[in-house]
Amino acid sequence: MYLKINGISDSAQNNIILGIDIGSTTTKLVLIENDEVIFCSYERHLLQVRQKTLDLVKKAESFLRGRNLKVAISGSAGLGLARATGIPFVQEVFATGETVKRLAPDTSVAIELGGEDAKVIFFEGSIEERMNGSCAGGTGAFIDQMASLMNITNEEMDRLSLNHKRIYPIASRCGVFAKSDIQPLLNQGASKEDIAASIYAAVVNQTIAGLAQGRRIKGKVMFLGGPLYYCLGLRQAFVEMLKLGKENAVFPEYARFAVAIGACIYTAKQQGEYTYEQLCNILEDATSETTQTSRLRPLFNNNSEYEEFKTRHSKASLETIDPNNYDGDAYLGIDCGSTTTKLVLMSADKRILFSYYDSNKGNPLEIIREQLHKLYNICGNKIKIMGSAVTGYGEELIKHAFHIDTGIVETMAHFNATRHFNPEVDFILDIGGQDIKCFKIRGDAIDSIMLNEACSSGCGSFIETFAHSMGHNVEDFAKLGLFAKSPVDLGSRCTVFMNSSVKQAQKDGATVEDISAGLSVSVVKNAIYKVIRANSASDLGENIVTQGGTFLNDSVLRSFELEIGHNVIRPQIAELMGAFGAALHARSLNLPQSSILTPDELNRFTHTSKSVNCNGCTNRCFLTINSFQNGERYVSGYKCERGAGNGDAVSSEVLPNLFHYKREKIAGLSHISGKRGRIGIPLALGMYEMAPFWTEIFSKLGFEVVLSGFSSRKLYSKGQYSIPSDTACYPAKIMHGHIEELIEREVDVIFYPCLTYNFDEKTGSNHYNCPVVAYYSELLAGNMDSLKKTKFLYPYLFINKPKELAKGLYKCFFDDYGIKLTEIRRAVDAGYVAYDKWMQDIRAKGLDAIEYARKNSRRVMILASRPYHIDPEIGHGIDKLASALGFVVVSEDSVASLTTPAQVDVINQWTYHARLYNAAKYATEHADTELVQLVSFGCGIDAITTDEVRSILERGGKLYTQIKIDEITNLGAVNIRLRSLLGALEQKSRKSRKGDLLLKG
């Protein structure tokens, strides 16, 4: 790399300037002499920060020896070393700014992606710098993670991405979110080219949404940092999504070294010099940093403890039998999990004939084909497969591809397997690659199911990626942890945060051993305190069974036992439990013969996939069409009831669905043109309920009311650039798109009032809105530049006194429109009438739906949420999924008034919350009614309601199911959860029928 930076070296002193940039994954070093870069180096440091820096300095020895050196350290992982050595430190974003200002002063915006950091610097006007928040996972590390998930190298991923045909929406908030989007895509057979490009697009999205924060990226944009230097696909994604012309997208040769060069520029102005020997010595001696990270007790104090532990766990084994010594019937169970594929072939007497467990390498179909092939060879003519069942993420695909007899929801499969193992079991904890599943069992039935929310998943695979990043494979890495002297305490929050915790621990001198053990403890704590939300071991149960691939890791198992304070059972086939449970299920079907592909058919098996857009409805889902040898097809990716497992066979019975009804009703609001112009109302947040109210008022006042319509992904991206707080809930963030939509429709004025108080329904102690619903207009007014051109009215109004509301509106509308108070009063009165009628109708429809359910023996599901969750984009069509599973769906507002107000232990002062509590109470009063709570990610207030709704339901003997949703939601996981609920309900009712029979007997 040749680079000249004028006026940086001080020619009188004849020294060398040394800039060291220590990022989260790499160390960069730049030497400058006489204004010219004479040496540079870029290497991964595998978290060995000090050593690597020393190595690089030594590598440059020939340049450095005998010279005076000016040195500065920069970079997110460099601070500790700078402190320990006393070498000047310069903040890395600041350093980048120095470089750009010096080398390309006409730059408008610089975007720098590092290993785990993303930064944007705006140069025009007042300089503004942005760094990714603590929530946003890394970028370079994120790309690494995704590549390893797809089992390809970064280079391959880059190459593949250039040939993509389409982009799938992938959550860009953090790696874990994205993973749960990518995994189903892989499992459904989407092409790697498309996924690779989608991953890059997600990074771009994250940069725009998370960092631009309301400021547009335009003008001359410079791209810096390692990933943007190496990945052509990523570059292309940025250029395309930012709509940059060729002259405005700059990819400088020094992209990777911008920070190190900035460090040089900074230190050139500073005092203090080093000789080569001095520099080496202080780097050598910098080891004695004080330890700040708190430490935990070792997992095992000595080898004999470990031996005892191993012996104890070896007892929980299942009998295997050599297939050569067996002939007769057999049952096949397949567990096509998110990252691994498992197969079990079980004999008629439930012994294991064959098993398989490995990573699915992004292509489960091929692996299963291979294994079936092997299996058929083993079986020959003497072992006959009489039944087969598949479970896991890939259930539908595998079932169609290989003609498996049946599918079973994974929770039930695991329960089957565990029961076989230990009939006394009262608690099962399963930690897989992506999921944590817990079941409590009471009286032979699943009593409650807890699954991890998308934000904390990725536990098993997290350890794996971490192991790789530190240069180990996962088995060795786990073993290292067993005898760690003082495991680091990494906390129990979302695994994504651990990246920075580990960084800190490393800085504080933790060894790889300590980190390995610390990660295991952390995964366990995450499961216990975040997912299960248990307080103590007794909360979990007496007979605890742990399973799932992650528990094969002895460090994790031991951490779990230590954390809960007593021993648990880990079946020797912990990783195969799903497959074993599926095999048991297949056996219980008692089929005359299995439909699974015959050996001949298997030999002819081929599979191709392509992606298309569905034209069935406005959702325009991305579909993946899988085609098999005999012309059969399996289509996945539907967001609607077709995706609920029924495939193409949509049931002819249309069940009442209040969500659907409410949507139709809103869509049917009439808009007549009026003399006073067009008033735009964003259909977002509280408007899903208040639209009829305001529509009536403004129609009466002579306005044409223009609603922005239902949301879509596209609508969201329209307003994405102006969102200042990325951690706000999706229903709020989507508001920006609605405003843009209204501006595009050229309305004269946009109206969204500030409402501290909602309607008083007299069921709580107060009737607040949440702060976001109440005041989001203030944020819109301050952050949306496009609003400066359109009149935006957001008065503070009180809607519980018609007189005061009229006065408030009068103050707001008189000046511009000259509307008289009397006229407004009449309109307001009409508004209240319209609103009451609307709500009465919804309540009546709720009653109708319930009556229908009772008449036709259908289960009722209260999808309890807030008004805006009926939106097809925000609610992701979960109501349709529930409907397809056979539930009559009602909303919380339609049933809340059917019971007396619920007694709760919290302050019940939000209108929407009071409805949730009452709806929960209603559910407990009716045997056929279940409640599922939809919670938007980032809804702080729901941290309170969820616990309260849960306790109301549990006190009433009901199951509590919570579904967390965000801008992207993995409907596959939602499906599993709803099916598990259904499975548990069926099991319960079977049991109670049995109980009745016994009683009668």
Added chain:
Amino acid sequence: MAKSNRVIFTKAMKKNYTILIPTMLPMHFRMFEKILRTYGYNAVLLDDRGKNIKELGLRYVHNDTCYPALLVIGQFIEALQSGNYDENKVALLLTQTGGGCRASNYLALLRKALAKAGYPQVPVISFNVVGMEKNPGFKITLPLLHRLMYAAFYGDLLMLLRNQCKPYEINSDESERLAERWTDTLTAQMAQNRILYKKVKENYTAIIKDFESIPKRTENKIKVGIVGEIFVKFSPLGNNHLEDFLFSEGAEVVMPGLVDFCLYVVYDGIVDYKLYNIRWLKSVLTSIVYKIFIKKQQDIIDLITKNSSFMPPTSFEKTRTLTKDYIGLGAKMGEGWLLCAEMLELVEQGVNNIVCTQPFGCLPNHIMGKGMMKPIRERHSNVNIVAIDYDPGATNINQENRIKLMLSNAKERQYPDTENQSQKKEETLAGV
């Protein structure tokens, strides 16, 4: 409705129960503790340095709940588990503000946590002035409030002066020690005597003069303002000792005081009437309180101006008007419009470098904090704000790195000449 069977703090309990108070503002709360003691409550201020606070908070409070709740409850549970208090002779005191922010539910969350942790018998006392939950054994009387009010004024004054002296003091720790000495003197005074406003003003003057006489260096330090959600703004436990960190980086900290927040809460009682014509009586009563506070705040401002060269706090009456064209005074959940007002107040005072602290995912802060930064930047091109999120998973290193970036910018803006000079020097050298 929250009429559940909470444990009442009875009159009998007052005699032999210890009442635990969580720490938020170290100086203020030490005075609060002593004042409560003079009213016969055996109050004990909790240590916030416990190692397990976060851990216990995570264990007993829903993890998506805001960080302050986690810390406060963690502090209580740790104290109960420490064995230092008889769990059957201890009560917990927590402030309750009401309003539409979820923080109004801290008490409920605390009770839930207590039940889970095995202390259902421990009474929780709500400290509020709006009559939300009453306990016969704990009466919030006017004289008590009177003293607490002065403690808040004293605390703010001490904090303000200490912050303005500390970075410049020649004898290290002198201002810190002086503040501590005054805290002791003032609490002793309030315990003994009836409060005479004349005496209070004499105290103010003496305090100001004492700080004025601390030997100081004259240099131009970078001033950094701290605003944000009240707990993480003030509590060193909540903000990872932000004040100390900024101080160690060579900055002067400017922290708008607790009185501003009190005034904001009081003012909220008037706003509903002003905007919606509701709650007239409440607004009349609160206006009286409001006026008293404003008068007393003005007295302090005047005394500082008269007796010293220190920068006085901005009058709340002024602060209140600053948000015009930014955010309405009806935005009153959480810190509401005050958060925006305090940023503007700092800018007005010439403090252009601001750390805006908030718990991760704090709902009001999306709007009043992060949502107001763009409009503030647009109208004040000098302003240099950094938003820092706090939560149990966030590491120091990440937060410090961002603050360092803000400081680098601050330095560049404050001393833009250095670079020019060195460049000039280079040019001349090159010319030679």
